[in-house]
Amino acid sequence: MPTPERLLIVDDDEIFCRVMERALSRRGYEVMTAVDADQALSLAQQAPPQLATLDLKLEHSSGLKLLPELLEIVPECRIVVLTGYSSIATAVEAIKLGAVNYLCKPVDADEVLAAFERDDGDPDIDIADHPPSINRVTWEHIQKVLQEHDGNISATARALGMHRRTLQRKLQKRPVKR
Structure with missing residues (x-):
């Protein structure tokens, strides 16, 4: 039986971490959670993850600052940045810093897993005429x-x-x- 992929969730919202941890564990991933940058870096050194989600806005830091530090420890890690504070500027910076994708919260486990799999952009994506209320x-x-x-x-x-x-x-x- 193959070893399950290790996935690190970094988010200062502990409830979000628990919900995602449970959902992703059910899908066969070995999940670790961290609520701050120091804890995330420590976990990555102890047990390098193949996948990681980083919250853009951490309580005492930023996912954008953590992203290159995490990639320095685990260069092959595929990272998806999650945020409730999305902007074009932070999306561009996240990708430039090495994230494979950028998602706006709320998200579910299936959306996160799909984001890890997508390497190419979709030029045919629907563009909404008006944002939802x-x-x-x-x-x-x-x-x-x-x-x-x-x-x-x-x-x-x-x-x-x-x-x-x-x-x-x-x-x-x-x-x-x-």
Whole structure:
């Protein structure tokens, strides 16, 4: 039986780390998590990962600063930068610094794994006429987190950092139009 690929998740959101760790472990990966740059570098030296996700905005650092340091330790590591604070400038810098991809949160495990696999750009990607409304993005994110928690309202509310009743009220509403 082949050794599973080792994947390092670096994100200061511990709930996100746990959810991704569980999802990726179920898919056969050996997952390590770190909540800051120092912990990530230490783990990479002890057990070099083949894959890594880096949060762009860490509590006391930046994924952009960590990216070249991690590649110095593990040059063959494939790194995907994840962020809730996306911009064209940071996307360009992440790729220039050696990331293989850049994703905007919220993301799920399948999106992350697909990002590791993509080496080429897609010139035929659909370009939206209008960005989705903030209400639509919120609705989609709630649905994604709810699915990740197998429909458990209490666990979803904890993951989203909201009161269970607030979440229940939001779920009673119809999906928001784009």
